[in-house]
Amino acid sequence: MSRTDFLDWIAEITGRTPLTPELYVRAATHGSHGQKDYQRLEFLGDRVLGLVIADHLYRQYPKEPEGRLSQRLNGLVSGSVCGEIARQIGAGDHILLGKQARDDGARKSVKVLGDVMESLIGAVYIDHGMDAARSFILRHWESRVSSTVGDVRHPKSALQEWAAANNRKIPEYELVDKSGPHHDLKFTVRVSVRNIGEVVATASAIQAAETEAAKKFLEKFT
Incomplete structure (x- = not known):
């Protein structure tokens, strides 16, 4: 897949034209590829995701106590949820992997997909700021937030x-x-x-x- 196709995909899933393309390339680069990988962006994106979802839950459920909000938050920011959303947006097709990782099926790994999803959030945050990161997250998470009803105990x-x-x-x-x-x-x-x-x-x-x-x-x- 060409660089142009990759950046077109980034623009499609984020709703914004990348200002710093290298950020997104890094966000999709696994450690096995031999270049600067996504780990630092993943670290940042994980924190941005937690803040955005926590803020959204606080506003969405004004009468709920802290414990119930925490249960909702934990369910929404888990690695498995991040991985599933990454799969839905086609992230697996764009991850840069080394040969062994490709052979081992890393492109379909929930762990790798989840890491890439958080890395993309980090990249959007750096490239466009907090409002853009919030928009990107809620675009792909909001239906899950609204469907988290009933018994939300862990x-x-x-x-x-x-x-x-x-x-x-x-x-x-x-x-x-x-x-x-x-x-x-x-x-x-x-x-x-x-x-x-x-x-x-x-x-x-x-x-x-x-x-x-x-x-x-x-x-x-x-």
Whole structure:
């Protein structure tokens, strides 16, 4: 894909013409490519994303307490959500990867896609400022914000509350497997409640695997 096609794609997903094209190239460059990669932009974009979503939730739900807002925030800025949005906007087609990473399937990795999504946010922030970054984020997140209704408790919190309410031991989490290439590690976690049962779940981060395991446990046993 040509540089022109790449910058046209950036303009399409951000709604703005890139002023500093090199920023966006860097935002799409994985460490395996051998050039300056996206890690610093990812660091910045992660913080900008958290601030924008927190501010939006604060205004969107004026009567909700801090705890409930935190639950919504955690669900909206997770690596898996960032990765899914990156996939939806076609980021995988534009990531610059080394041969081994390409062969290992990094282009479809939720972890890599999520990192690139945060990097793009960082690039927009530097290139156009906070208002543009906010617009870019809400353009791709707002439907998820409005759909976050009902029980927004974190699955791990919900499972612990269920166990306490039913006079059970607290849930126990155990890492049972770690596999895959460095850029796309997979963690398998087991959660169990004594005398009730256990389930396992796999994700690209231990916390995400624990969350998914708790969710599956609640669906199976409650």
